Each structure stands twice: as C-alpha cells, then as structure tokens.
Amino acid sequence: MDLARFHRAIALIDDDLKRIDIDTRLQELITDLNNIASNPGNVEIANVFKDHLEQLRKLFEISPLNRADDDTAQVVADLHLQSFLGDQLFTRVLDCVQANHLSANLAATALNELKELAKKKLRYIRSMNEAFTELEVEYFELGEGEAEMLIDLPVSTETKTLDDLSKEAKEWNRICETISETFDPERNPVTVRTLASGSWLLYLAGTASFIYGVSQCTKGVNAILRDLIKMKSLYTQLVSTNTPKPILKSLETHNASKVKTDLEKLASKLVSEFYKGPDKGRKNELRTAMSIALQKLSRKIAEGARIELRLELPEKPTVAEGEQPTAEQKKKLAAFERASQIQLELQYSKPDAEFVEHADDLQRALPAPAADGSDNSTSNTK
Numbered sequence: 001m002d003l004a005r006f007h008r009a010i011a012l013i014d015d016d017l018k019r020i021d022i023d024t025r026l027q028e029l030i031t032d033l034n035n036i037a038s039n040p041g042n043v044e045i046a047n048v049f050k051d052h053l054e055q056l057r058k059l060f061e062i063s064p065l066n067r068a069d070d071d072t073a074q075v076v077a078d079l080h081l082q083s084f085l086g087d088q089l090f091t092r093v094l095d096c097v098q099a100n101h102l103s104a105n106l107a108a109t110a111l112n113e114l115k116e117l118a119k120k121k122l123r124y125i126r127s128m129n130e131a132f133t134e135l136e137v138e139y140f141e142l143g144e145g146e147a148e149m150l151i152d153l154p155v156s157t158e159t160k161t162l163d164d165l166s167k168e169a170k171e172w173n174r175i176c177e178t179i180s181e182t183f184d185p186e187r188n189p190v191t192v193r194t195l196a197s198g199s200w201l202l203y204l205a206g207t208a209s210f211i212y213g214v215s216q217c218t219k220g221v222n223a224i225l226r227d228l229i230k231m232k233s234l235y236t237q238l239v240s241t242n243t244p245k246p247i248l249k250s251l252e253t254h255n256a257s258k259v260k261t262d263l264e265k266l267a268s269k270l271v272s273e274f275y276k277g278p279d280k281g282r283k284n285e286l287r288t289a290m291s292i293a294l295q296k297l298s299r300k301i302a303e304g305a306r307i308e309l310r311l312e313l314p315e316k317p318t319v320a321e322g323e324q325p326t327a328e329q330k331k332k333l334a335a336f337e338r339a340s341q342i343q344l345e346l347q348y349s350k351p352d353a354e355f356v357e358h359a360d361d362l363q364r365a366l367p368a369p370a371a372d373g374s375d376n377s378t379s380n381t382k
Contacts, residue, residue, distance in 0.1 A: 001071060002196045004140035007132045009075035011139065012064065013085065014129040017122060020059045026093070026115040028052050033097075033108035040104070053097070060090040070150055070308045084121050140194075145314035145339065147211040148193065149176075152306040153200040165200070171296055176204065176214075178293040182286060183213030185276045211309050212342045213274065215349035218307055220266040221298045224259060225355055225362060231255050232361045252365075260367040263298065267291035295367050302355050302362035309346045313339050 001009075032049035039045050060066075063086040068076065082088055096114055100106035132139075142148060151172060176190045184207050194203040206214075235251055267290035275283055301307075316336045317329040325333060355362060 001074060001201065002140075002194055004138035005071045005194070005196070006075060007129075007137050007139045008141055009072040010125060010129050010132065012068070012072055013076070013081070014125050016063050016065050016085065017125060020056075020063070022089070022118055022122070023115060025052075025056050025059070026111055026118070029056070029093070029097075030108045030111050030115070033104045033111065037104040037108065053093075056093065057090055060087055063087070069310060070152070070306070081121065084118050089118065142310060142312035144312055145208070145335070147206055147208050147311045148309075149190075149204040149206055149211060149214055150306075150308040150310070151200075151202040151204065152308070153202070153300075154304045155200050168200070169202075171300075172202070174289075175293045175297055175300075176206070176210070178286065178289045179213040179217055180206065180210045181277075182271055182275050182290060183216070184209040208311055208339055208342055211311055212345060213270075214307065215309055215342070215346050216270060216274075217266075217294060217297060218301070218309075219349040220270070221263075221294060221301060222349070224262045224266070225298060225302060227262070228255065228259055228362060228365055229355075229358050231258075232358065232365065255365050256367070259298075259365055260295075263294045263367065264291045267294050299363065299366055302359050302366060304356045304359065307349075309349060311339060311343050311346065313343065 029049065029052055032045065032052055035045045036042070036049060065072065065076065065086040076082055076085060083092060092114055093111065096110035097107050100110055153168065180190055181187050186207070186209075188207045188210070190204050190206040190210060192202065193205040195201065196203070231251075232255070235248065235255070238248060238251070268287050271283060271287045271290050275286055277283065277286075314335050315332065317325070317332045319325045319329055319333075
C-alpha cells in the first residue's frame with residue numbers, strides 16, 4: 001500500500017477513536033459498576049449503567065470501521081487492531097460484563113484491564129496521524145464523483161518477473177477494455193492511478209459506468225463460481241458413495257460445458273442490455289470478446305484475485321423549497337441519483353463465498369484459457 005492511502009486509513013481510525021473517546025466511555029462504565037458494587041440494591045444506579053452501555057453500543061454500531069474499504073481494513077488487520085475497534089471492541093466489553101455478571105467488582109476489574117490494553121494498543125494511532133499531518137505526508141481520497149477499481153493479486157515475494165507482470169497487466173487491460181466499451185458509451189480510457197506492493201495492487205481510475213460494468217460482470221461470475229462449487233460438492237458426494245465412473249465422467253463433462261455455456265450466456269446478456277453502439281457487427285464481436293473476458297475474470301477470481309470497486313458520490317445540488325430545479329441542477333440531480341444506484345449495486349458484486357479454498361477444482365472445471373492474441377477484438381478504436 002502506498003503511503004498516501006496508509007495516511008488516509010490511519011486518519012479514519014483516529015477520527016473514529018476521537019468520536020467515541022473509548023478511554024472516557026470505558027471509565028464511565030467502570031465507575032458505574034463500582035457504584036453498583038457499593039449500592040447493590042439501587043435500581044437508579046443500575047439503570048445509569050444500562051444507559052451508558054446502550055450509548056456505547058450505538059456509538060460502535062455506526063462506526064465506519066465496521067464496513068471499512070479494503071485499504072483501511074488491510075491496515076487494521078496488519079496492525080492487529082480488529083478487536084480494538086468498532087463492533088468487535090463492543091463485543092469484548094459485553095464479554096467482560098457478562099462473564100462477571102454475578103460480581104460488579106470483577107466486571108469493573110475486567111473492563112479496566114480491557115481499557116488499559118486498548119489504550120496501550122491504540123496510543124500510537126493519534127500520534128502517527130498528527131505526525132503525518134505535520135509532515136504534510138500525501139493523503140489520498142477519491143474526489144466527488146470519482147470512481148476506482150482495486151485489483152489485488154496474491155503474489156509471493158520474489159517469485160514473479162517483470163514479464164509475468166506484463167502478461168498480467170495485458171490480460172487485465174483486455175478485460176477492462178471489453179467492459180468499458182460495453183458499459184461506457186463514451187468509452188473513456190481506464191488509467192492506472194497507483195501501483196502498490198505487498199501483493200500486486202493495481203488502482204485503476206475509471207468512469208462510474210465502467211465501475212458499474214465491472215460490478216455486473218463480477219456479480220455474474222461470482223454466481224457461476226458459486227454454482228460450480230455446489231456441483232463439485234455434489235460430485236464429491238457421488239464419489240464417496242461409489243457412483244460408477246461413467247456417470248462421474250459424464251457429470252464432469254456436463255459441469256465443464258455448463259460453466260462455459262453460462263459464461264457465454266452472461267456475456268451475451270450484458271452486451272445486449274448495455275452496449276449502445278450502432279454497429280451490429282461490432283456488437284457481435286463484443287459478445288465474443290466479453291465471453292473471453294468473463295472466462296479470464298472467472299479464472300482470476302478463482303486464483304484468489306480480489307476486486308474492490310469504489311465510487312464517491314457527486315455533489316447533490318440544493319433546490320430551494322417551492323422552486324423548480326434549473327437545467328444544470330437537473331443534470332446534477334440525475335448524476336447524483338445514478339451514482340447512488342451504482343453505489344448500492346457495488347455492494348452486491350462482492351463475493352459471498354470463499355473461492356480460494358476451491359481454487360484447484362474451479363480451475364479444472366473452468367474453460368481452458370484462450371490462446372494469446374485470440375481476444376484482441378477489443379482493440380477497435382472509437
């Protein structure tokens with residue numbers, strides 16, 4: 001991850017810590033529990049504790065860190081902060097209280113230990129953010145209406161060459177070109193915004209229409225891969241019950257042909273629905289290109305590639321009450337509504353199944369990759 005994105009992630013974490021003020025909130029609960037221990041029959045004191053606990057729950061519930069983007073989530077994971085932020089920290093607070101529900105003193109002691117542990121773990125976040133700000137370290141965030149595609153490719157250290165990177169970039173370029181032409185009438189170029197290390201991280205800048213197109217493709221591919229996993233599970237069950245080999249072979253053939261057919265159907269559906277170009281011949285070529293792109297995309301995802309799509313909403317114009325929006329405001333309102341719909345759609349493009357553990361089975365069942373150069377039909381100029 002590059003430093004500008006790391007700076008942003010640290011700033012987001014620091015902002016949430018300031019908003020909640022964990023140290024003060026936990027000390028509040030500890031004081032309440034000590035008061036309960038001193039006045040065990042006092043209902044009013046017990047209710048104050050319950051109110052403070054509920055207030056803390058609500059603060060954690062709306063934490064943006066519960067739904068952090070990949071960059072922030074990666075920083076949280078790398079710094080081992082998962083159980084000290086958001087919902088996970090509140091779960092630990094509840095555990096302290098529930099595990100010692102018969103003794104307010106013991107619960108207060110457990111919470112104090114958690115408070116000190118959290119303080120020790122989180123104390124450097126604020127100083128790091130302040131240092132980055134004071135030193136004017138670059139800070140990256142998407143601007144209004146901007147969109148971005150993150151491609152995260154798992155690569156072990158010093159196992160790949162520049163030629164491997166070139167081939168990988170070429171394949172992703174063809175995938176993105178096909179999607180861009182299908183979904184973006186203007187066919188704006190998809191450009192490289194940032195390259196980062198760790199695994200190979202490619203941050204691509206594209207239009208909202210392109211990002212929407214990627215979401216539709218990944219959603220369809222995810223569904224096909226999920227179905228394939230189910231079919232492989234059924235195949236395993238049949239093997240365990242000593243099903244005759246001819247039947248198993250027939251099922252293998254069916255699975256392979258079904259996946260290819262499903263990807264071709266998805267490609268045809270996407271091009272028919274979203275391509276707005278006037279050239280019917282080009283539309284037919286694009287169906288073939290999209291089918292190949294989806295086959296490549298399915299293999300990439302099965303190999304462990306992760307895709308994250310981001311879209312920052314454009315500014316929503318304010319229309320005075322009782323007045324009709326101007327032509328310019330109508331245009332901006334339409335853009336805002338369109339972006340809002342796309343942003344909602346992005347949530348459904350994320351995989352809800354773990355494909356990596358099934359990678360070998362998926363690779364065997366997926367269509368064989370096209371020969372190099374066979375998918376260059378997207379090279380048409382506008």
